Amino acid sequence: MKNNILLFAILLLQTSLINNAFCQSSATNSGGQVATVQPKIIVIPYTKEGEDLRTVLENDENKRIAIAKIKEAFDSRGFTTVDFVAKLKAAKDNNVLTSENQSDIKSQIIQMSGADVYLQVEVIVEKGESGNSVKLILTAYEVSTGNSLSNKVCESGKFYTEDFIKLASKAVENCIEDFLNVMQTKFTDIVNNGKSVIIDISFDAGSAHKMSSEMGVDALPLSDQIEMWMEKNAFKNNYHIQGTTDLKMIFDDVKIPLKDQATGNNYNPNKFALELFKFLKGLGLQPGKDIKGSTIYITIK
Amino acid sequence: MKKSNKISALVISTLLLFSAGCGIKALPSAEVNYLSAEDGTLTTRAIGIGKNKEEAIIDAEKNVFNVLFFRGLPASEQKIALVGTNETAEKEKNKEYFNKFYIDKRYKSFVISSNPKSDLTVHKGGKKSIAVEVKINLVALRKDLEQNNIIRKFGF
Numbered sequence: 096m097k098n099n100i101l102l103f104a105i106l107l108l109q110t111s112l113i114n115n116a117f118c119q120s121s122a123t124n125s126g127g128q129v130a131t132v133q134p135k136i137i138v139i140p141y142t143k144e145g146e147d148l149r150t151v152l153e154n155d156e157n158k159r160i161a162i163a164k165i166k167e168a169f170d171s172r173g174f175t176t177v178d179f180v181a182k183l184k185a186a187k188d189n190n191v192l193t194s195e196n197q198s199d200i201k202s203q204i205i206q207m208s209g210a211d212v213y214l215q216v217e218v219i220v221e222k223g224e225s226g227n228s229v230k231l232i233l234t235a236y237e238v239s240t241g242n243s244l245s246n247k248v249c250e251s252g253k254f255y256t257e258d259f260i261k262l263a264s265k266a267v268e269n270c271i272e273d274f275l276n277v278m279q280t281k282f283t284d285i286v287n288n289g290k291s292v293i294i295d296i297s298f299d300a301g302s303a304h305k306m307s308s309e310m311g312v313d314a315l316p317l318s319d320q321i322e323m324w325m326e327k328n329a330f331k332n333n334y335h336i337q338g339t340t341d342l343k344m345i346f347d348d349v350k351i352p353l354k355d356q357a358t359g360n361n362y363n364p365n366k367f368a369l370e371l372f373k374f375l376k377g378l379g380l381q382p383g384k385d386i387k388g389s390t391i392y393i394t395i396k
Numbered sequence: 397m398k399k400s401n402k403i404s405a406l407v408i409s410t411l412l413l414f415s416a417g418c419g420i421k422a423l424p425s426a427e428v429n430y431l432s433a434e435d436g437t438l439t440t441r442a443i444g445i446g447k448n449k450e451e452a453i454i455d456a457e458k459n460v461f462n463v464l465f466f467r468g469l470p471a472s473e474q475k476i477a478l479v480g481t482n483e484t485a486e487k488e489k490n491k492e493y494f495n496k497f498y499i500d501k502r503y504k505s506f507v508i509s510s511n512p513k514s515d516l517t518v519h520k521g522g523k524k525s526i527a528v529e530v531k532i533n534l535v536a537l538r539k540d541l542e543q544n545n546i547i548r549k550f551g552f
């Protein structure tokens with residue numbers, strides 16, 4: 096009898112501990128509402144090789160105007176972008192930038208900002224006898240995969256004016272809505288068909304395993320076991336293998352859903368990596384996982 | 397002779413009945429042209445058909461929205477269909493919204509101006525047409541479609 100009471104008390108304590116550990120705090124409880132995590136977008140200027148990003152922006156008001164106008168268009172669609180200048184300033188103040196190479200600095204800022212999408216703006220000023228004009232080249236990419244989301248060449252048209260700020264502003268106005276509409280169709284495609292992640296599977300230096308090592312109850316090579324798992328778990332069976340060697344297997348495009356198909360909660364590369372981690376554990380392996388943006392690195396010990 | 401006349405009259409009347417019953421509904425005309433755009437507005441020139449001037453103007457206005465929703469307007473900022481290219485499916489999916497929009501004339505709240513640019517022209521068969529310059533509040537229209545979950549907001 097005493098033992099039973101003790102057992103009951105332990106069970107009660109465990110339940111309360113589990114509740115405390117996993118239940119949502121009342122302060123943050125949204126009543127089951129799930130807001131979709133939106134992509135982070137950063138607008139950056141195009142720079143030629145060796146040009147300093149900050150001085151380019153500080154010295155060229157046309158670029159500043161173009162960027163401000165583009166951000167304004169995002170705002171009017173109810174979308175907030177990451178401020179490039181603020182990020183650049185913060186990076187310089189904190190001495191985060193490690194390279195002298197300006198194109199590397201650009202990648203570092205994009206990486207540091209945590210942006211999912213970056214939009215590059217190139218401003219071309221054209222002067223002529225029949226009038227002056229400004230052309231803009233807008234290109235939007237998915238940071239993780241480099242997939243192009245929208246491209247547009249915007250033109251202000253020729254005017255007899257030296258007011259290039261006005262021309263830059265006009266060039267943006269002429270095409271930004273069209274540019275955003277194309278971007279939105281790509282976003283809709285991501286919502287319907289999943290977002291891309293890259294998966295890089297390799298082995299630790301001292302690992303006793305290889306991609307050709309036979310595993311599992313059916314004793315198939317590890318690379319085939321992984322592909323069979325991917326076939327079942329990639330969203331809508333959509334994945335692409337870049338290549339497989341005995342020491343490495345790279346999936347350069349695996350689609351994962353934006354929402355957990357069972358719970359409706361937001362889904363992300365970390366959750367997908369955990370599923371793959373569990374599968375590899377199930378095969379008796381000792382995997383390690385790292386996630387950087389939308390790239391999943393799996394290292395098998 | 398009398399019998400054959402009766403038969404031919406019966407055949408003709410049956411054919412007439414069939415042609416009236418199975419008549420194909422006319423698709424909305426796509427005669428909508430882009431004129432200009434400024435600060436979230438879109439100006440178009442559209443052709444409307446109707447029994448009288450008022451009806452033809454209404455038809456022209458509705459044509460503009462139909463093209464914007466289900467076709468997209470080349471040369472404008474809305475080259476891609478705002479809602480989708482399968483209008484039958486989209487209208488069926490959001491029946492209530494589109495009924496209010498067209499039948500209850502909610503679309504009027506997105507028309508900034510609507511100016512006839514030609515006289516009413518009478519065509520063969522008694523149909524009358526008119527050219528109308530229609531200015532639309534495109535930003536408000538997109539917001540309305542977003543708020544009513546007809547289209548998704550920008551982003552995921």
